[in-house]
Amino acid sequence: MSSKYYFDFVFSGFGGQGILIAGNLLCYAAILENREVTFFPSYGVEMRGGAANCYVVLSDSQIGSPIPSHPMASIIMSTPALNKFLPIIKNNGIVIINSDIVSIKDLQREDLNISLIPANKLSSEVIGNERLANMVMLGYLVAATKCVCLESLVNSISEVVSEKHKKMIPLNEKAVLAGYELFQKNSRG
Amino acid sequence: MEKLFLRGSEALALGAIDASVKFYAGYPITPQNDIPEFLSRELPKVGGKFVQAESEVAAINMLLGASACGLRVMTSSSSPGISLMQEGISYLSGSELPAVIVNVMRWGPGLGGIGASQGDYHQATKGGGHGDYFVPVFAPYSAQEMYDLIIRAFDVADKYRTPTMLLVDVMISLMKEKVIRRFEKRSEVKIKSWAFGKVKEGEQKIIKSLYLKGNDLERHNWKLYEKYKVMCEKEVIYESYLCDDAEIVLIGFGMVARIGKSAIDIARERNVKAGLFRPISLVPFPEKELEAISKKCKKFLVVEMNTGQMVHDIQRVLGKDIDISFYGKPSSYAPTPEELFYKIKEQI
Structure with a gap:
């Protein structure tokens, strides 16, 4: 099962932020590129507004455990999520934090590649409200990790948007692009 | 072949539909609820019947009745619910009636918790019900196997006229993966000659697990055992x-x-x-x-x-x-x- 192409992620935040949709979307994009994928959602005695997280693994061969002990990259959309997952991220891993929501005091991990993204603000700028902060974050993650190409990501949006919300597809595209371009802008310095 | 991205539980339910299941009865319990949710929506579309029974005891006995009439039948539950079904599973075995039972295991004993567990191995493999019988048990480890093995479970159930079981981990049930829908265009199941239905004049069909005369029951027990021996030769997968x-x-x-x-x-x-x-x-x-x-x-x-x-x-x-x-x-x-x-x- 040793593979050349391998990524694992944890996405975490509150219920309602679209954490699970972001995880699903990334999986669909990877499937489009003929990758093996696993998506594992949080499970337990949960409640509305409680913690939500999911693990995503992408590989070019059969995936063993769907729950990485030390994810290579993460999207963090709440303060409890930061406290819970920051200590377990792989050395030199990528952490993308929504700085509009998460209160950041002491990150205590100098090895990590941490990006603070004002995702709510960006979402508001592009689509007029904050609801697609998750897509901004995902766009940024995909640009930072290159785990799938932007085209696959954009082409998969229709898989996670229900028929009822079809008119939201272009807005999702815009939000994903905004995140993607922000990374490119940042990395150009 | 259609390539899908499904939760294990959905893959299993889709497999059941592709195996031409015609009757489902069950009672809600976490963490297997995704299965009845899917089947309550999809089974009526393909001419099947979905029944939410008043209890697990009722559900398993509904299976017994529907199976006796020749339908492909299944139920799903989680550990405490499966315990309630054990009497019915013993009766299904004794009556030589095919049925598929899915146990998405949770933590026990008693009400336990909803966490992941493999605590029901003994119950599943050694027979949780009374009497001298064996239930073939399959343990999937991916969404694809949830789909493939439920179809196999139906086939084995019909071939040996026995209940079969899928013993499933919570995590396999929750995880989403790629699934190839290999058997979408599967042909309908053959009519079972032993089942109730139309009979010729003077013909009598009896399905029972009660044997009081002479050494009938001893013969019956050995017959069940012989079926098990054949399974040991032909149905092992690893x-x-x-x-x-x-x-x-x-x-x-x-x-x-x-x-x-x-x-x-x-x-x-x-x-x-x-x-x-x-x-x-x-x-x-x-x-x-x-x-x-x-x-x-x-x-x-x-x-x-x-x-x-x-x-x-x-x-x-x-x-x-x-x-x-x-x-x-x-x-x-x-x-x-x-x-x-x-x-x-x-x-x-």
Whole structure:
């Protein structure tokens, strides 16, 4: 099962932020590129507004455990999520934090590649409200990790948007692009 | 073939539909609710009947009635619900009626918790109901196997006229993966000649589990046993991964085997010669296959998410001369690949 192409992620935040949709979307994009994928959602005695997280693994061969002990990259959309997952991220891993929501005091991990993204603000700028902060974050993650190409990501949006919300597809595209371009802008310095 | 991205539970329910299931009865319980949710929506569309029964006891007996009429039938539940169904499973076995029972295991005993567990191995494989019978049991470890094995479970049930069971880990049920819908265009199931329905004049069909006369019951018990012996020859399935040169073989079923595979990869990267053996059919147990591996490899590590159940079968098959150690994790959290790798390393 040793593979050349391998990524694992944890996405975490509150219920309602679209954490699970972001995880699903990334999986669909990877499937489009003929990758093996696993998506594992949080499970337990949960409640509305409680913690939500999911693990995503992408590989070019059969995936063993769907729950990485030390994810290579993460999207963090709440303060409890930061406290819970920051200590377990792989050395030199990528952490993308929504700085509009998460209160950041002491990150205590100098090895990590941490990006603070004002995702709510960006979402508001592009689509007029904050609801697609998750897509901004995902766009940024995909640009930072290159785990799938932007085209696959954009082409998969229709898989996670229900028929009822079809008119939201272009807005999702815009939000994903905004995140993607922000990374490119940042990395150009 | 259609390639889908499905939760294990959805893959299983879709497999049931592609296997032409025509009757489902069940009662809600976490964590298997995704299965009835899917079937309540999809089964009526293909001419099947979905019934939410008043209890698990009612559901399993509805299965008995519908199966006697020749339909492909199934139910699903989680551990405490499966306990309630045991009487019905014994009656199905005694009456030689095919049915598929899905147990998405949760933590017990009693009401326990909703966390992941493999605590029902004994109940599933040794018969939780009364009497002298065997229920074939399959343990999937991916969404694809949820789809494939439920179809196999229906086929085996019909072939041997017996209830069959899928013993499923919570994590396999929740996880989403790619699934290839191999059997979408499957032909309809043949009409069962033994089942109730139209009869010729003077013809009588009797389906029962009550045998009071002479040595009828003894003959019946031996007949059930003979079916089991045939299954042992023909229905064993297993997976062996890098066992050929292994100095230690990890044995696990379901989710444990999945995580175990990652542990074996870690071991191989660090030049530890480890392999994995995974029984897919827990009944019939892959005895000969395991014995064959023990000719070369003398160390085994059995891992289960319980305090040690399948390990007794391994000890029975391999005997006392083989070094068998056990690592149990009866907790809501599955072991990690690293954790299993260190357990492997401790043994060598």
